[in-house]
Amino acid sequence: MVKKIEDLDFYELLNLGLDATRVEIENAYLLAVATYHEEAMASYGVLSAEERGVILERIEEAFETLADPDKRKTYDVRILPHRPESRQRAYFRKSTEKLEIEDAAEEQKFWARVKSSLLPRGLQRSRGRRGQRKNGKDWLALQKDRYYYGEYLKSVREQRGLTLEEVARRSKISLALLTALEEEDDEGLPQGKVRVRMLQAYARSLGLDSANGGE
Amino acid sequence: MPEEIYPQNTILTVGGGKGGTGKSFLAAGLAIELGARSGNAVAVDADLGGPNLHTLLRARENGRDLGDFFKNKAPRLEDVQTATAYPGVRLIKGSENALFLANLHQAKKLKLIRQIRSLQARNVIIDLGTGSAYNTLDLFVIGRPGIVVVTPEPTAVENTYYFLKSCAVRILKLYIKYFKIPGLDEKIAGELEDGANTLRSFLTSLASTDSASGRILQAALNNFRPCLVVNKARSDKDHLLGRSIVDVVRRYFLIEIELLGTLPYDERVLWSLKKQVPFTLEYPESEISLGIRDMAARLAKPQPRPAGVREAQRPV
Numbered sequence: 001m002v003k004k005i006e007d008l009d010f011y012e013l014l015n016l017g018l019d020a021t022r023v024e025i026e027n028a029y030l031l032a033v034a035t036y037h038e039e040a041m042a043s044y045g046v047l048s049a050e051e052r053g054v055i056l057e058r059i060e061e062a063f064e065t066l067a068d069p070d071k072r073k074t075y076d077v078r079i080l081p082h083r084p085e086s087r088q089r090a091y092f093r094k095s096t097e098k099l100e101i102e103d104a105a106e107e108q109k110f111w112a113r114v115k116s117s118l119l120p121r122g123l124q125r126s127r128g129r130r131g132q133r134k135n136g137k138d139w140l141a142l143q144k145d146r147y148y149y150g151e152y153l154k155s156v157r158e159q160r161g162l163t164l165e166e167v168a169r170r171s172k173i174s175l176a177l178l179t180a181l182e183e184e185d186d187e188g189l190p191q192g193k194v195r196v197r198m199l200q201a202y203a204r205s206l207g208l209d210s211a212n213g214g215e
Numbered sequence: 216m217p218e219e220i221y222p223q224n225t226i227l228t229v230g231g232g233k234g235g236t237g238k239s240f241l242a243a244g245l246a247i248e249l250g251a252r253s254g255n256a257v258a259v260d261a262d263l264g265g266p267n268l269h270t271l272l273r274a275r276e277n278g279r280d281l282g283d284f285f286k287n288k289a290p291r292l293e294d295v296q297t298a299t300a301y302p303g304v305r306l307i308k309g310s311e312n313a314l315f316l317a318n319l320h321q322a323k324k325l326k327l328i329r330q331i332r333s334l335q336a337r338n339v340i341i342d343l344g345t346g347s348a349y350n351t352l353d354l355f356v357i358g359r360p361g362i363v364v365v366t367p368e369p370t371a372v373e374n375t376y377y378f379l380k381s382c383a384v385r386i387l388k389l390y391i392k393y394f395k396i397p398g399l400d401e402k403i404a405g406e407l408e409d410g411a412n413t414l415r416s417f418l419t420s421l422a423s424t425d426s427a428s429g430r431i432l433q434a435a436l437n438n439f440r441p442c443l444v445v446n447k448a449r450s451d452k453d454h455l456l457g458r459s460i461v462d463v464v465r466r467y468f469l470i471e472i473e474l475l476g477t478l479p480y481d482e483r484v485l486w487s488l489k490k491q492v493p494f495t496l497e498y499p500e501s502e503i504s505l506g507i508r509d510m511a512a513r514l515a516k517p518q519p520r521p522a523g524v525r526e527a528q529r530p531v
Contacts, residue, residue: 031459032462034452034459035459035462041369041372042372042456042459042463043459043463044369045373045376046413
């Protein structure tokens with residue numbers, strides 16, 4: 001159904017993808033202001049003064065949030081669960097390594113949730129190898145300006161009623177590393193490409209789109 | 216008389232709310248380009264007020280036009296085609312008698328639409344007149360896509376919104392009639408046609424009171440996928456306008472419009488017109504010619520059928 005302007009998230013408001021770069025955000029902001037400012041030809045006669053005020057305010061707010069990496073990260077964590085990308089799109093089959101979440105009985109899900117809330121987290125942390133091999137790409141630098149959402153991964157995992165152990169078994173990542181991933185513990189994790197691969201494996205095992213979900 | 220739909224026939228319609236935006240110029244340019252590509256294009260001049268495609272396409276004089284088709288002098292639309300000076304392009308001339316199309320009867324209009332769909336042509340390009348009369352709208356919405364031409368002037372933009380809104384209301388009314396949804400007809404007349412409400416607010420209020428018919432109407436709107444061409448752009452700001460209009464239309468009119476392209480203003484268009492030489496042939500490397508060629512290339516690709524209401528359910 002039709003969303004209200006006030007209900008659009010900032011990416012939808014500016015017609016941006018979740019992976020928009022700084023330059024794309026700036027361009028989208030310019031276009032939005034050009035479209036909706038008081039004397040704009042394109043919105044002349046369509047919006048009331050009140051509606052115009054609302055959307056302009058939202059556009060400013062959107063730009064202020066998305067242009068600031070810290071604010072953007074906090075905002076992303078908040079909206080990600082509501083985005084269509086993070087909703088499960090297909091049933092999982094047992095024949096794949098993915099989970100058959102939809103088919104799991106309510107009872108089973110309930111106990112999984114109980115277990116996941118009772119079991120202790122953050123068991124131990126092992127020191128991972130630092131990724132030295134560059135493979136033509138500067139993986140460390142790449143990692144610096146990108147970020148992922150440990151909190152989000154955790155919430156998805158809990159929503160789906162999975163324990164860390166179960167994920168560890170499916171993704172073939174050790175429990176300690178998974179915990180470190182969820183807590184975004186920089187020290188306990190391998191650097192660079194290895195970390196990216198690991199995140200992808202984790203996201204896959206949750207049934208998320210590993211290409212744009214995790215990292 | 217069998218009227219089978221010619222399988223590969225793609226129909227483009229060129230329309231818009233304001234006169235002098237370059238609808239006929241664009242229609243002629245697209246006809247020449249698509250004719251050169253497919254070797255089998257037909258341009259239809261359905262301009263109510265002043266037909267002039269025959270001048271732009273330099274059609275041969277042989278006297279037959281749409282008027283003869285409507286007066287049943289020619290039983291089939293094919294019989295009133297004339298050759299043009301350009302390879303692969305034929306023309307169905309507009310009627311000299313202006314009153315014809317303006318007062319076109321419902322039955323005649325449906326016959327025209329059926330026969331346009333059964334024309335033995337790869338591409339059909341319909342040049343429509345200015346304005347939002349029902350006959351114009353009904354012809355515009357059979358286009359896949361319908362192309363709206365706008366120039367960067369406040370009046371033209373305003374008329375474009377009015378035109379698109381009228382199309383949408385027309386489509387909604389057809390669906391309401393087809394699905395026999397009671398009471399909505401008056402609601403539309405009261406709320407939308409008086410111009411007080413945007414489509415967005417109308418559909419949101421409908422969705423909250425009557426979600427089933429709200430969904431039907433939204434699926435109906437989803438099937439209407441016009442394209443936008445901004446013509447006579449003089450500055451970078453004008454180039455930005457197309458994207459702005461697309462954003463506003465998608466958001467406030469809930470119409471999935473797409474920007475087909477922006478054509479710059481060029482004084483030479485007028486010179487070509489005076490010399491009666493098609494601009495795209497006289498200046499093939501100009502930005503306008505390249506732009507039109509680019510549009511033709513995009514339009515020649517098969518259009519994906521929008522999801523939603525199935526073909527059989529489409530009442531138009």
